[in-house]
Structures are given as structure tokens and as C-alpha cells.
Amino acid sequence: MHHQTFIADRPGFPFSAIVGQDKLKMGLFLNVINPTISGLLIRGEKGTAKSTAVRALADILPSIEVVKGCPFQCDPNAQASLCFQCQSRATMGEKLESVKRKVKVVELPLSATEDRVVGTLNMEHALKHGEKKFEPGILAAAHRGILYIDEVNLLDDHVVDVLLDCAAMGVNTVEREGISFSHPAKFTLVGTMNPEEGELRPQLQDRFGLCVQVEGITDPHQRVAIVKRRAAFEADPFGFTKQFEAESVQLSQQIDAAIHNYGDVVADDDILFDIARLAIEAGVDGHRSDIVMLKTAKAVAAFHNRKQVSMDEVAEAASLVLPHRMRRLPFDDVLNMGSKKVG
């Protein structure tokens, strides 16, 4: 216990101290501003600050109101999407006590079993009382937060199925091990992957609202800065964090303001038509890309404190939304092979 507390007290690498990788950072901000963008897929080689950035994100995440003691982080103000416990408490006329806390980053380890992810029979309760009780899993913890999966392309297929099931409606339905239960589970899916280790199932790929390609930084100055900052952080985490505190605070304020402003951002009909046309021309499957593009463009505008979506925001949104959804034509690569150089 003591050990854990110690780790929690040691600050993580501050988000604002991460050098470069602007696109990756932007992708994360946009998802924080509007969680219904529903995720970010980060593609890139090893050692490109992918995981560091996601873990550091906790630093600048906004606060939300949750029902005190609720394992599913219910929103006391959203009557329509309470878990059954809060629901019955509310219908009994009880006033749901709420607390404020930061949005959480919940990590789904690759080794997690399906039981652990969806939740399972509470063993202790079953043995002690002979009663069935649902033991919430990772999906419950991730509700209204960020579900982070490192190397998401290596995730077990069954766990991927569960994620897809859950992402479709924002509800986790459990029918297993004698337990019949469902609870809200809306989360922002953030995944990292190294494409060299295999691709993602198309269905899952589509669930990530945005996708960024991260490359190693080639600018020598920036590289030096990375090494220096890392060393300074290792040497004195508290002092280092303090150094970047002002920047972090400013960044969280900007994000908070953007969340607040999102509702006021207007996208004209022309813009909507442009978005639809872009999606149709790109030949993507389904309609998700249109919807996500609109949300993203609005979030970009909100981030820059603009009230109107222009083509600039749409272009930025398109570059995050479309590439990973474009259908690869059969034998595309084979056809282009002759013209490519070796290596």
C-alpha cells in the first residue's frame, strides 16, 4: 500500500515538457475537448514518445463531477444515463452526492483477460455470502475517461470484440458466469501501435475517431532538448515539474475554455457539404468519418477560441480523420511496386 502511495506521489513527466509531436498532442486535446470524437490511434515506431504523451495527459485533463462512491463514475447531472444503482437511488428520492475529480486514464494491459475487462463474479462475496455480485472490470473504470491500450494491434481478438460491442452503444452488457448485468461504458479509446508488428482489424480501426502517424524527431536541437529534459526530470522530478507548471496550467485552462466554447462553435451548411464531399471522395466506408470530421473541426475551432468553422479547421480535421479510413484497393501496393525504390 505504502509503495503505491509513493509512486502516486512522484509526479509523471509533465505533458507540457514533451518536445515536438504537435499533431499527436493536438489529437489528444481534441478528444479531451469532445470525448464523442471517440479516440485516437497513434501509429509510429518505438521510442517516439507515444506512451509518454498519453500517460502525461492525466496532468492536463479537466475535472468532472461524479456520484460519490459509484463504481461507474456516473454523472449526477445526466439522469438518462445513470447506472442501475444510482438510478434506483435517484428514484427513491435520494439526493446523489457528487464529488469533483479529474478525468482518468485507465490502461488496458495486453495480458488482461476478458473477465477482467468486462467484469466478473465477485469471488469473495460469492463465497462468503453465497450471493452473486458483479465485480466491475476495466470498462467500468474507463467510463467517462480515457481507455489506453499500448500496442493495441496485439490485443487478443476476443478482447477486441468486447471493445467493439461496448463502443457501439456505450454500454457494457455482461452475460457470463452467472451474472447478468449492464452498465454505461463510454470512453475515449486511445491506442498506440507500431505498424511493423501487424495491422489493426478494420472494424477496430474505424472506432478510433482520429489517427496520427508519429515519427522520430530528426531535428538535432530538438533531440538534444529531449535528452536534456528527460535527464533533468530523472534527477529532480519535483523541481522539473514545477518548472513546467505554469505551462501546464495554461494548457489545461485553454482546454477547459475549449470544452466550454465547443457548444457555441458554428459550422455553416457550406462547411457541412464540404465535409460530406470530402468523405465521399475519399471513398471511406460508412458515415462515421463525416460525423467525426465535423466534431473534430469544431473542436479545433474551439481550441483556438474561434466561433466559426472554416476550411482550415476542416482540412486539419480531414488529415486526422480520413487517412486511416481510406480503403486500400486490392493489390494497391503490388501495382505501385515497380515504381518504388528498394528499401
Next chain:
Amino acid sequence: MQTRGTRTDIYPFAAIAGQSQMKLALILNAILPAIGGVLIRGHKGTAKSTAVRGLAQLLKSQNGDASLTELPLCATEDMVVGAIDMEAAIKEGKKKFQPGLLKRANGGMLYVDEVNLLDDHLVECILDAAETGWNRVEREGLRTSHAARFSLVGSMNPEEGELRPQLLDRFGLSVQVEGETDTALRVELMRRREQFDNNPGEIISGFITESRSMSERIEQARGLAPKVTVPSHLLKFVAEIAEVNNVAGHRADLAIERAARAHAAWCGRDVVVVADIQAVAPMALLHRTREQAPPQIPPSLPPEDSEDNAKDNSQQEKEEQSAPNPPQEENSEASKSGPVDSSDTPDASDEQTTDNDSINPDEKPDNTTAEKEDSPKEEHVFKVGAPFSVKPLVSDTDRHRRTGSGRRSRSRSANKQGRYIKSTSRRQNGDLALDATLRAAAPFQKSRRETMASTMAVHIRESDIREKIRQRRMGNILVFVVDGSGSMGAHKRMVETKAAVLSVLMDAYQKRDQVAVIVFRGRNAVIALPPTSSVELASRMLTDMPIGGRTPLSAGLGRMSDMLTQIHRKNPLSRPIAILLTDGKSNAALGEGPAHLEAIALAGKVAQHHRNVRFIVVDTESPGAIRLRLAQKLASALNASYFEPENLRAKEIVNVIKEIV
């Protein structure tokens, strides 16, 4: 604890823009559940599950039905069929049946999202119940049965693999949904969805009138449906449609007839007209005729029909233009092993290939042409020979505890990964199935309580212990490594090669294997198809594969090795099969030395490195006078089994492979 009903805002069915076919099919099924359910096939992000849930919500809120039961993919068997009520057994010492999803679904809809990903054992449970309308339970000392009549509603993305034919046939109707291509419609769709996400209440109340009138219309149609009559000459028409589409069998006929009645009722009529049949027949046929072409509705009307004739004339004319000839020959000749065989018959692509290409007299039967490698003139797409059914590559009864629930080597998961499907009293790996253990112990609690002293509420004995049986979907992975170079094309051997591959693919389709394709050609090798369950995709790619350029065999082997490493990483217990289609020639090395020696050396290393992989070399060398038999050398370096394409169909060869395995 039976707690369901997380409330969450559901996008209103009436607010779904476009997708009229899908909406119609769902409505018809709601009007007349005897239609037998709906399968919605379509790409990701086409509002499939939104529509199903939206309709259920509509019926529930307006008409008071609570008729949708969801079957999540990760359900365990006990929850589907029902099991002993543990709590009652422990507390009261009574053996009580706690019903499962099949009971809950009785009289309503059972919905499976991503139904093509449902594990086989759950499919069996559903099929059993669907077949008889009863759920018979015999487990944990219980013996009971109850009615389980439900209409199955499923949605799926065919990219992730196909559905088993038996299950497919269980769906009364099916629709194919595509993304809407109308810009204005997409804008409307976008606008509504964004509004819903920001403020669900606004959309829900905004469409309250539409929702109400829609549910009223459904309600009226429900009342009318049983009274709807089908004129006898139209019954003949239905039979004719089924006949022409080669789906004669009572299920298709029944589905058309019932759906036509529902459609008539939906239109407020109490008698079925031709238009009703024409509207619903494609939905009843789509999944039953496993052909690329859309189902054909014969334009000719039965002679007795007169009053409807004038009305439907325009529609008929349209049909007439598009209606091709009745039953296609391929069905009768090509398929010997069930309905799936005809699925990927590449007729369409045959037509794309001009014959000139494949019998070009200028083409020299040597790789001297490789000098002019990348010129597009030398790229050909070759015909695919007629597919034939392949005998199983691997024996089905693989009893080793490995992972994989594909049916080629269906095996149980040995590590704790994978889906918990059911329990066993055999003790093997300490993977405790607590729920099953408790159920096993439950009936004895009363008597044990008197004899044992413990603070625990439940007394468990050694004999109660149950372990989990887990299964993983990943069946085998077939990695095709294909020589796409000029030397291969020149020999026209590609035609037979493609036939061989296609046949293996069909086998893979039935066995639910995953397939990947690597092509080497020109200067390097690329993954033309990353591992996928969509055999359809693989066969389409293969059919359109161009040929030409140099032969970088080493690059192909290298790429194959990388992919096998990835597969191994993802599932260390998998045993992939790598099938190389090559004549063994190589004229583009990775390093400095001679290309063919490099390839052989590399092959040796690959074989050593991937001991869990079975290698198969299919020799594509032309059977002419001078044969170099380089592929045989490659095969021995890889420790692979060696075939000539024409032998792939022979039974003996299959036995050879069985022995290797």
C-alpha cells in the same frame, strides 16, 4: 442478481436518415415476427446497430413491447441456455432453474451484434433452439425445457468473415447496407448525429411525432397482418422466384410470403399484390443465393394476374432489363461440397481478362524478358481456373490443448487467454471457474452446513471444482506467398496456380481460417493482404493480381518470415501454414551473391526459425520438356511438402499433409 436496464439515450429510429431497405426489413420483422428475423450486412459506420436498438426502443416506448434481448459476444453458455440458480440452491437447498437469454428472448427478438464473430458453441445453442422452438436443458443435475421462439436479428461486417451457412439460413430476411452517397443526405445525417451527441433530448423530442406515427402504423399493420391474404397465383409466383434463384426450399418461400404479407399490411392493404413480393423478395434471397449477382426476380407474372399488371408495369420493365438468365450453370457443376462453393466463383473477373493477354505469342517463356521489367505492357491479369474442392489440410480432431477456435484445428485454449465458454470437471491447468464450481456445490450446501464448520457461506469440496474451458477464435492462418513475376506469367501457369489457391481459399472459408497474401515481384515483396478472415477479399485480390517483372524470391521469403514472426507474437501457440506458389526461380537478390543460392540459404534459415509453421511449396514450373525443379530444392530447404498444382486436388496429397501434421 438480475439487474439489467442501464438507461441510456438511444438515437430515435425515426431520425435515421436514409438506409430505407434496412429500416423496412426491421419494420416488417416487427410487424410479423414469424418472418424469422433480419440479418444486416454492411460496412462499419452504417448505423446497423443504431437501427436495431432504435427500433426496439421505439416499440418499447410506444407500444410497450420489451422485445429485444441482446446476446453479447462474450456470453457464457450457462447464461444463454440457463443454469441452476446458485443462490436459491445455497440458501434454500432447492434445485431451481435460472433461465437464460433464450428464455428472455422467447416471444421477441434476439439480437447479436457482430453475429459473424459469435463463437461456434453459442451458435450451436441458438441453432438448436431456433430449429425446434424449444430450449432443452440438461446440466448440473437439472432437466428442464421451455419454449424459445424468437426472431434472430443480427448485424455484421463481412470484412471480418462470413457466417456459417446453417446460421445464415436461419434469418428470414437480410439486407446489405452501404454508405449513402448523396451529399445532402449525409449532411442531414451528420447534423442530426452531432445534435444527438450534444443534446440527445432535443433530437428525441424533435422526432416524437414521427416516432409516434411510425409506431402507430406498425401497430395497425400488426393487427392487419394476420388477415392479409395471398392470392393463389401469387403463391406460385413466390415459388417461381425461389426456383429461378435456385433456393427452392421451404424457408425462402415462407420468408417471401410472410414478408410480403407484412409489407401489404404496412401499406394498409389486406391482400398481397405483386409489388409487395417484388419489394421483399430480394431481402429473402440475398443471403440464400450465395452469388455475386443480386437476386433475380422474374418479371413474368402468373397468367391469372390481371388487376396488378398495369400498376406494376413500369417496375417490371426495369426488372426485365436487369434480369439475367435463370440458374447459373456454375452452381450445378462447380459445387460438390455445400452451398459455399459457389460463393467466390470468379466469373466476373474472367470477363475482364481478355484472352489475348494469356495467349500472347510474343511472350518468351523465359525470364530474359525481365530486362524490360516494370513496363506496364507486361502486366497481365490471368484467368483463374475452375476451382475444385480441396480435401482438408489438417485433421479436424486436434485434441491438443492449443489455442484457436477456427474449425480446421479447433482446439481449446491452454493458457488463460481466450474466451471462457464453459466449464469442465477435469482438472488440468488451475483455471478455476468459480461460477460453475459454486453451481456444482450449491445443491449440497444444506447438508454440508450441518457437518462442516466454517465462516464461509459456501462449502466447497474437491469434487465441486470446475475449470474453465476457453477458446480463441484464431484458427489457422494461411499465409500465401505468391510469385508475381514475369517468369511465372510467361508460363501461363498462373491460371492453374490461381485455381489451386482459390480452392484452398474456399476450404479456408469453410474452416474459418485467416488468410494473408504476400506477393513478390519487381524488386521487392509486399503484403498484399494482411491477415484477414475475409476470404472474399483475398480471392478478389488474387483474381486481380497483376503479373510481371523480376523474381525477388529472397525478398518474398524475408517478408514471409516477418509476417510469421508477427503472427507468432500475437498468438504464440498458433501454427500457421505458409503456402509458397513459385517455380523456385529467383533473379533478384537482396545481397550481392547469386539470387537462387541466396534464396535457398534464406529458406533454410526461415525453416529453422519458424518451427511452428508448416510450409507447403506449390511448384508453378511449366510442365515442359526441360524442368529445372528449383521449387523442389526450395521445398527441401524449407522442409516443406511439395506439390504440383494439379496434384493439390488429389486425395493422396492431402493424406501426405495429414501425415506431416
